[in-house]
Amino acid sequence: MSHSTRRAARRTVVVAGVLATALTAASCANSTAPASTDAGSDDVTLRIAFSSLPEMVDALADAFHEEHPNITISPEYTAFADYVTSIRLSMSSDTAPDIAQFAVPSKDLVGAGEQLPLDDYAEEQGWYDTFPVSALEQLELSDDGKEFGAGSLYGVPVALSMVGVFYNKQIAEDIGMTEMPTSIEEFESALDKAKDAGETPIMMGALDYGANHVWGALTNSFMPAADYRDWVNGAPGGDITGDESLAASTTFAEWADKGYFNDGANGIGAADASATFSAGDGLFFIGGNWVTGALDEAMGDNVGYFLFPQSEEDKPAVTGGSSVAYTVSARTEHPDEVATFLNWLSTPEAGAIVVDNGYLPVASEALTDATGVASEVSAAYDDITAAEGVNLFSDWSATDQLATLTPGVQGMVAGETDPETFLESIQEVRDAYHEE
Amino acid sequence: MRSESPRLPVRPRAGRAVAVPAAARGRARRAPRAAWSVLWVVPALVVYALFTLWPVVHSFGLSFFDWNGLSDPEFTGFDNYVEVMSDDTLRDSLWHAAVLVVFFSFLPVAIGLVTVALLTGARLRGMTFYRSVLFIPQIVPLVAVGITWRWMYSDQGAINELLRAIGLDALARTWLGEPEFGLAAVGLIGTWIMTGLCMMLFLAGVGHIDTALYEAVKLDGAGPIRAFFSITIPQLRNEITVALTITIVAALASFDIVYVTTNGGPVDRTNVPGLLIYRLAFSRGEIGLASALAVLLGALILVAVFLLNRLLRTDDE
Numbered sequence: 001m002s003h004s005t006r007r008a009a010r011r012t013v014v015v016a017g018v019l020a021t022a023l024t025a026a027s028c029a030n031s032t033a034p035a036s037t038d039a040g041s042d043d044v045t046l047r048i049a050f051s052s053l054p055e056m057v058d059a060l061a062d063a064f065h066e067e068h069p070n071i072t073i074s075p076e077y078t079a080f081a082d083y084v085t086s087i088r089l090s091m092s093s094d095t096a097p098d099i100a101q102f103a104v105p106s107k108d109l110v111g112a113g114e115q116l117p118l119d120d121y122a123e124e125q126g127w128y129d130t131f132p133v134s135a136l137e138q139l140e141l142s143d144d145g146k147e148f149g150a151g152s153l154y155g156v157p158v159a160l161s162m163v164g165v166f167y168n169k170q171i172a173e174d175i176g177m178t179e180m181p182t183s184i185e186e187f188e189s190a191l192d193k194a195k196d197a198g199e200t201p202i203m204m205g206a207l208d209y210g211a212n213h214v215w216g217a218l219t220n221s222f223m224p225a226a227d228y229r230d231w232v233n234g235a236p237g238g239d240i241t242g243d244e245s246l247a248a249s250t251t252f253a254e255w256a257d258k259g260y261f262n263d264g265a266n267g268i269g270a271a272d273a274s275a276t277f278s279a280g281d282g283l284f285f286i287g288g289n290w291v292t293g294a295l296d297e298a299m300g301d302n303v304g305y306f307l308f309p310q311s312e313e314d315k316p317a318v319t320g321g322s323s324v325a326y327t328v329s330a331r332t333e334h335p336d337e338v339a340t341f342l343n344w345l346s347t348p349e350a351g352a353i354v355v356d357n358g359y360l361p362v363a364s365e366a367l368t369d370a371t372g373v374a375s376e377v378s379a380a381y382d383d384i385t386a387a388e389g390v391n392l393f394s395d396w397s398a399t400d401q402l403a404t405l406t407p408g409v410q411g412m413v414a415g416e417t418d419p420e421t422f423l424e425s426i427q428e429v430r431d432a433y434h435e436e
Numbered sequence: 437m438r439s440e441s442p443r444l445p446v447r448p449r450a451g452r453a454v455a456v457p458a459a460a461r462g463r464a465r466r467a468p469r470a471a472w473s474v475l476w477v478v479p480a481l482v483v484y485a486l487f488t489l490w491p492v493v494h495s496f497g498l499s500f501f502d503w504n505g506l507s508d509p510e511f512t513g514f515d516n517y518v519e520v521m522s523d524d525t526l527r528d529s530l531w532h533a534a535v536l537v538v539f540f541s542f543l544p545v546a547i548g549l550v551t552v553a554l555l556t557g558a559r560l561r562g563m564t565f566y567r568s569v570l571f572i573p574q575i576v577p578l579v580a581v582g583i584t585w586r587w588m589y590s591d592q593g594a595i596n597e598l599l600r601a602i603g604l605d606a607l608a609r610t611w612l613g614e615p616e617f618g619l620a621a622v623g624l625i626g627t628w629i630m631t632g633l634c635m636m637l638f639l640a641g642v643g644h645i646d647t648a649l650y651e652a653v654k655l656d657g658a659g660p661i662r663a664f665f666s667i668t669i670p671q672l673r674n675e676i677t678v679a680l681t682i683t684i685v686a687a688l689a690s691f692d693i694v695y696v697t698t699n700g701g702p703v704d705r706t707n708v709p710g711l712l713i714y715r716l717a718f719s720r721g722e723i724g725l726a727s728a729l730a731v732l733l734g735a736l737i738l739v740a741v742f743l744l745n746r747l748l749r750t751d752d753e
Binding site: 084085088089092104105108109111112114206207208262263264265266267268269272399400402403406407408410411414416417 | 504505506507586587589590591609610611612613614615698699700701702703704715717718719720721
């Protein structure tokens with residue numbers, strides 16, 4: 001891997017604008033370059049390293065610069081797979097970007113002291129009033145970087161996402177589903193009717209992360225929200241092997257057994273599954289709001305949206321979700337300017353740009369223009385924000401959880417893995433991560 | 437260890453391996469100028485040492501440490517190696533790589549030899565065209581190949597459509613999605629990629645076989661099958677060695693195809709060492725453990741190639 005890390009490091013250097021092949025040459029160049037701040041000059045350039053939504057970031061940078069002409073945001077895009085492999089090195093190097101998108105390695109970087117705690121700025125500028133609290137909690141980390149919802153704040157969200165249920169209105173009408181299911185029983189009855197009518201009840205792609213969202217929807221529905229949060233956040237004693245989560249996983253396995261998922265779900269990815277759903281195959285598609293735009297375009301009036309029902313009537317709305325969020329390098333020379341930018345992300349102007357790119361904005365007033373299924377998504381989003389009901393996706397429970405979670409869910413889809421063994425395996429991965 | 441770097445295509449190695457005999461001959465003829473040639477080699481050698489040899493040495497060193505890429509490395513001796521050998525997932529991945537050798541190497545070589553035997557003596561019009569077609573899999577980027585095959589293997593994909601069209605509905609399934617078939621399905625993609633390469637090598641080799649040999653065995657009363665085993669295969673020994681070397685290395689160091697098609701699934705049945713090295717290093721931040729697996733994989737490849745060349749060495753070497 002040193003082969004690759006070296007390449008990755010080199011790429012970062014090139015991104016920094018230094019056309020030297022050797023790392024040493026780059027760091028020399030950097031150390032001799034004078035800092036561009038201080039000395040009366042107000043013009044500041046902030047470098048932002050990121051991997052999601054390049055068009056959105058460009059638009060945000062331009063719009064922010066217009067309002068704050070002395071601050072230039074310089075976007076440095078890296079494709080996701082390369083971003084997660086290179087961010088450790090670039091954030092701990094002499095040429096670290098000022099701002100970096102939050103990703104799994106960010107947790108280690110917090111532990112290594114490379115991320116700037118933002119609590120003072122949050123208090124000063126009232127971030128806990130302007131940003132959704134549940135999204136900020138996902139960016140609070142303990143000093144070792146392992147536990148969420150504890151310790152200091154290390155970033156702010158810019159674009160939010162959450163999981164819900166998209167449904168095909170035509171198929172719903174055909175099977176006599178006149179109202180949105182509000183309980184698991186009603187949901188299952190719709191699945192059953194769809195199956196009897198020869199339709200695919202749930203279109204799902206289990207080859208990658210797609211089925212994890214279906215399993216996650218059930219788990220969030222059955223488990224008390226606080227218990228799930230303790231587990232995924234890494235709080236001491238967090239446990240996912242209890243009765244409620246077992247009931248959720250057992251239901252998932254039963255659905256597979258009853259043929260409620262498309263044939264060969266293990267052989268297609270989430271993107272292919274949503275494309276198949278948009279072509280008219282499948283009553284439900286359970287996934288993130290990031291497919292809203294594509295489904296709206298392909299299905300128009302024929303697609304609707306609701307939040308996955310809770311296992312008990314009085315259980316407050318809760319769902320899986322995350323955000324595209326930005327953290328700050330502890331090495332930045334312009335923390336105040338960075339904070340100005342982060343604070344600006346909660347404004348309706350920033351929100352409008354986020355909405356244009358198909359994500360949910362921090363400022364929900366930016367959503368009022370939504371039409372079609374997007375308006376149903378934003379209504380659900382308002383409900384969920386009011387309930388502070390956004391939980392981290394389960395793969396955040398340990399840095400390598402996805403490598404156990406995905407095969408386990410695939411095993412339940414194939415009828416090979418029993419729910420109890422599966423839950424024990426992901427519990428084990430999580431506990432091992434926190435014991436290290 | 438090339439396998440650590442996901443994007444490095446397997447193919448350039450093919451070029452290098454094929455070029456070896458020619459380079460060796462050249463060196464022998466121009467021996468007096470050897471001293472000078474060292475000078476010309478220096479720039480390339482420096483780059484090679486810096487970006488290939490040093491990372492190998494560095495990885496070897498790292499394999500004895502517990503390191504997440506950020507904190508201070510902690511020396512742990514052979515712990516990483518013990519873990520590689522005792523972890524089921526890691527051990528299974530080595531076994532999967534061995535299965536892939538059958539698909540990436542043995543099958544393409546066998547198919548290549550049979551096809552070449554059938555073509556021997558036949559004068560086909562448009563041979564250049566066929567050669568180009570056969571070689572296309574070598575030119576298409578592996579990621580594109582992987583995505584295309586993923587679609588072809590899907591429930592409504594070309595393969596199942598074909599099976600249904602000829603009445604074999606019962607066989608239709610999501611090939612990549614079923615634990616029993618995933619590895620074979622991935623392997624067959626490798627067969628598709630490698631067969632063209634093997635055929636090209638063998639076709640070139642057959643052209644150099646003295647036709648008098650075929651006439652001689654014919655006079656001795658041998659049929660085409662006997663001629664194949666007595667003349668074609670022994671005469672192609674060098675090409676077969678090269679083909680086996682390239683394809684076995686490709687199988688053991690496979691990454692791209694698996695990463696794009698199944699990413700190790702379903703239910704961990706297609707995990708290969710290259711994929712796990714990548715995950716260990718970059719998702720889990722276990723650089724030391726990843727290095728240990730990479731060192732073992734590298735050693736395995738070296739041993740395999742060494743044995744192969746010992747086994748198939750021609751007499752004049």
